[in-house]
Amino acid sequence: MLKVSVVMTAYNHEKFIKEAIDSVISQITNFKYELIIGEDCSTDDTRSIVIDYENKYPDIIRLNLQEKNVGARKNSISNVEMCSGEYIAALEGDDYWIDNYKLQKQVDFLDNNPEHTICGFGYKIYEQKTNCFLEDQIHKNEKFSLEDFLIEGTKLRRNPLSIRTLTKMYRKSVLENPPDIWYNAPYGDYISQILCLQKGYGAIMEDVVGVYRINKNSITQKDKKRFSEMRSEQKNKVLKYLPKKYSAYLQKDIDNAILLEEYRDLKGNFENHIDSETILDYFIKNKITNIGIYGAGTLGNAIKDKLNNTDIEVAFFIDSHVKGCSERPIIRPQEINTNSFVDAIIITPFYDSKNIRDELIKLNVKSKIISLKELL
Structure with missing residues (x-):
């Protein structure tokens, strides 16, 4: 048996797939591994690229060429069914690894910790649209249980114990005779x-081993509403699947998802239907000439864009998770001081506005604090 099978799903990844494959081929290990690429009938040049790689590395690469487009989930399942390794690692065709010892480190860990079934690492986030790297995601925790994972999922943020696809490795034995929910x-x-x-x-170990790419053509970005529906469907299936002792955690997670969906609807409404004049009228009426924006994500940037060529100055963004660029100065909440004074701070993540407002007050912020919901 091979030690590791690496599974990669690919669909319309011609711009990224070479970097992904090269990062797997360049792994330095004391064991043999295979790379299984599920190519899902791309409409671009992805298929010919992966065939060329298979011809170049026949001892490592095995192709799973779909005869018709089957979708990401079925493509992924068929990849796993082809695996012959003791452990399975995963990498999407638009992400890539930056640590040539990534696989070796995880095999050493799982070999030496038989009570563990899955492990992951930290990673970088690259935002294709802005050409910026966001804050590295490092959530070190060397031993957590299912209950720990579900408790973290009840909080209004991404679960820090959720292992990103590009960093994970797990025991293949976990998926021997899997329950129906694996397929559904x-x-x-x-x-x-x-x-x-x-x-x-x-x-989750603290090494940063790869880059997760926010790509506008991925399902999570291209059809956010559909992905949100899939996420809700997933959580409800798990609610029915797991023992009742976990139900309260899952229900809270589902309730939070509804609140976040309201936020996404507001975001879409703001981006598509709220014009600059509406925002400008609010600021003029309230005698606001310069602002800080709490949240340097999509909504924060949308506010800044709508205020371009107006007399309202966006002095800075406040964000704990995003690195600044030259056109987008970003400070951490704890870096706010008397020199950071603006007329108002706009809180874009309204679903958590109370906690953020309390945080800013504790930091002695003297500016007016406004939730985006109030602004609209």
């Missing part, structure tokens, strides 16, 4: 981690 789940990341944690512990 709309996507695999969440359910594979649930199944692993039912049979052992998880771990």
Whole structure:
């Protein structure tokens, strides 16, 4: 048996797939591994690229060429069914690894920690649209249970114990005779981690091993409403699947998802239907000439864009998770001081506005604090 099978799904990834494959081929290990690429009938040149790579590296690469487009989930499942390794690692065709010892480190960990079924690492986030790297995601925790994972999922933020696809490795034995939910789940990341944690512990190590690309053509970005529906469907399936002792955690997670969906609807309404004049009228009426924006994501940038060529100055963004660029100065909340004074600070994540407002007040912020919901 091979030690590791790396699975990669690919669809219309011609711009990124070479970087992804090269990062797998360049792994330095003391064991043999394989790379299984599921190519899902791309409409671009992805298929010919992966065939060229298979011809170049026949001892490593095995292709899973779909005869018709089957979708990401079925493509992923068929990849896993082809695996012959003791452990399975995953990498999407538009992400890539930056640590040539990524696989070796995880094999050493799982070999030495038989009570663990899954492990991951930290990673970088690259935003294709802005050509910026966001804050590195490092959530070190070397031993957590299913209950720990579900408790973290009840909070209004991305679950820090959720292992990103590009960093994970798990025992193939977890998926021997898997339950029906493995096949019925709309996507695999969440359910594979649930199944692993039912049979052992998880771990996240602090090394940063890869780059997760926010790509406008991925399903999470291209059709956000559909992805939100899939996420809700997934959580409800897991609610029915897991024992009742976990129900309260999952229900809270589902309730939070509804609140976040309201936020996404507001974001879409703001981006598409609220014009600059509406915002400008609010600021003029309230005698606001310069602002800080709490949240340097999509909504924060949309506000800045709508205020371009007006007399309202966006002095800075406040964000704990995003790195600044020259056109977008960003400070951390704890860096706010008397020199950071502006007439108002606009809170874009309204679903957490109370906690953010309390945080700013504790930091002695004297500016007017406005939730985006109030502004609209």
